[in-house]
Amino acid sequence: MTDEQLSALLRIKRFEQPAPQYFDRLLQDIHRRQRAELLRRPLWKIAAERVQTFFSEHSMGHLSYAGALATVLVIGLTSIGLLTSGGSLERTSAHPQLAAIVPAAASEKMLNLAQTKPEHVLGPQSLPTAPASYESGYHQPRYIIDTRPASYDPSSAFKGL
Amino acid sequence: MQDDLSRKQDDELISRTQAGDAAAFDELIVKYSPRLYGLVYNMTSNHEDTNDLMQDIWSKAYRSIAGFRGKSSFYTWIHSIGVNMTINFLKKRGRRHTLSLDDIDSNVQNDKEFIELTASSTPVREADLSELQKRLNEAMQKLSHDHRAVVTMFDIQGMPHADIAKILGISEGTVRSRLFYAHRQLQNFLTEFHS
Numbered sequence: 001m002t003d004e005q006l007s008a009l010l011r012i013k014r015f016e017q018p019a020p021q022y023f024d025r026l027l028q029d030i031h032r033r034q035r036a037e038l039l040r041r042p043l044w045k046i047a048a049e050r051v052q053t054f055f056s057e058h059s060m061g062h063l064s065y066a067g068a069l070a071t072v073l074v075i076g077l078t079s080i081g082l083l084t085s086g087g088s089l090e091r092t093s094a095h096p097q098l099a100a101i102v103p104a105a106a107s108e109k110m111l112n113l114a115q116t117k118p119e120h121v122l123g124p125q126s127l128p129t130a131p132a133s134y135e136s137g138y139h140q141p142r143y144i145i146d147t148r149p150a151s152y153d154p155s156s157a158f159k160g161l
Numbered sequence: 162m163q164d165d166l167s168r169k170q171d172d173e174l175i176s177r178t179q180a181g182d183a184a185a186f187d188e189l190i191v192k193y194s195p196r197l198y199g200l201v202y203n204m205t206s207n208h209e210d211t212n213d214l215m216q217d218i219w220s221k222a223y224r225s226i227a228g229f230r231g232k233s234s235f236y237t238w239i240h241s242i243g244v245n246m247t248i249n250f251l252k253k254r255g256r257r258h259t260l261s262l263d264d265i266d267s268n269v270q271n272d273k274e275f276i277e278l279t280a281s282s283t284p285v286r287e288a289d290l291s292e293l294q295k296r297l298n299e300a301m302q303k304l305s306h307d308h309r310a311v312v313t314m315f316d317i318q319g320m321p322h323a324d325i326a327k328i329l330g331i332s333e334g335t336v337r338s339r340l341f342y343a344h345r346q347l348q349n350f351l352t353e354f355h356s
Contacts, residue, residue: 001351006344009297009351010316013203023194026212027187030219037220 171235178226186226189235190219196318197243203313204247204306206298214250218243233327240314240328248306293351300350308343315340 051067171192177185197218202211222242229238301309310329314320315336326333 001348003344003348006348006351007316009293010312011319012294013297013317014199014319016202017195017199018208023191023198026194026215027190029212030190030216033216033220034223 168234168236172231175226175229175231175235178223179229186223189239193236193239194219197239199318200240200243200313201247203301203317204244204251204309206302210250210254214243214247218246221246237324237327240324241330244310244314244328248310251306296351297347300347303350304343304346308339308346311336311339312343312347 171189174185174189178189194215198211198215201214201218202208205211205214218239222239225242229235233241301312304312307329311325314325314328315322320328322333322336325336329336
């Protein structure tokens with residue numbers, strides 16, 4: 001088979017087209033599909049578009065900026081809050097002993113709600129003790145104003161009186 | 162391939178579409194669907210797959226047209242989307258190749274060029290053209306996706322090398338080399354059938 005024969009044979013294939021009414025139906029199918037795609041869009045996209053449309057319809061350009069700023073602030077504060085709480089959780093998880101004590105203490109507190117008498121959670125042994133030198137009086141208390149106040153000095157202006 | 166008037170019309174339709182006029186996009190669909198159909202059908206050899214792909218291609222084009230900046234013509238742009246999506250589809254479909262129910266369309270049988278070809282005293286006529294067309298479809302399916310795309314655009318759709326290069330994003334030299342290789346393959350296959 002020569003090149004010309006092959007080309008002629010291939011050229012015929014360009015006429016392999018569906019009936020003309022197929023293209024009308026294709027247009028309808030595409031429209032139907034586009035409508036279906038609109039319904040399948042994620043909720044956040046639809047919400048964002050509605051907000052945008054609301055602002056554009058009411059020509060509230062300055063308010064849209066304020067809204068955008070407020071949104072950024074809310075998102076920022078929320079993320080900071082999340083990060084902070086995430087950080088404290090991380091810290092707790094970094095110290096497993098502390099993580100074990102905190103919920104235990106919390107549960108004890110909950111159980112003791114009925115008790116009227118307050119209970120010391122920390123015993124006297126856990127309080128810091130002062131060194132013996134303090135008790136012996138070796139360290140006298142030191143006041144900030146050591147000198148005699150100026151008002152106690154006799155005024156030179158009244159010397160002659 | 163595409164004259165200035167046609168390109169100006171396209172530019173206007175694109176601007177209107179980008180401004181939110183969906184009817185303008187419909188005009189583009191009506192204008193380019195027949196050519197696009199030929200491209201996709203000759204690569205898939207299946208009407209149902211072609212129909213699905215046509216919808217996919219136009220839907221993607223509609224979603225992306227806001228970003229169309231006119232660096233290439235719409236004709237090149239939509240054909241690029243068409244070829245890439247069809248090649249991706251063929252890769253996913255793998256070796257499950259299904260020839261169309263009617264390997265030669267009934268429209269072709271009534272075509273003037275087809276009648277002339279069968280009436281002339283060529284070896285092709287003796288070999289029963291219908292059977293030869295069937296063989297040609299089979300041979301086309303044996304080509305790689307890239308080679309089939311080039312043959313479809315050049316031999317079947319009559320596109321120049323330069324346009325094919327732009328659509329596929331390759332050099333004209335690569336287009337020519339792929340064509341040469343694809344022709345050899347098709348000839349070998351059809352010669353076997355002849356003998």
